Amino acid sequence: MAILHLQSLRWTSDGELHDADRVILLNTLIPQCIPSVQTELIQAVERIALSQTTLTAQVCES
Template sequence: MAPLQLQSMQWTPDGELHPADRITLLNTLIPQCIPTIQIELIKAVERIAITQTTLTPQVCES
């Protein structure tokens, strides 16, 4: 088992763990699980990554 690693995590206003912190948590758990559970955790990471939106700045030329 990996040593305990303390880290502050962000929560959304509706009480959910921030998507970036979900990925961090899942990536920490994946190596510690049996293969069948690892597959499910990897799928969860992929779903989170797909649903995250990326904001890009808009450039306005006058």
């Protein structure tokens, strides 16, 4: 049985679960599901990751 972790979830203005919290929730559920459901949850995580556009700092070595 999984350990219970309590944390608050962030919601968007349109009532949807914030993408970052959705990924956390899906990653928590994946190990507890049967293989066919795991595949669907993994695909959902991948879709969320692809839909997010974030800027990251570039690091260059001189």
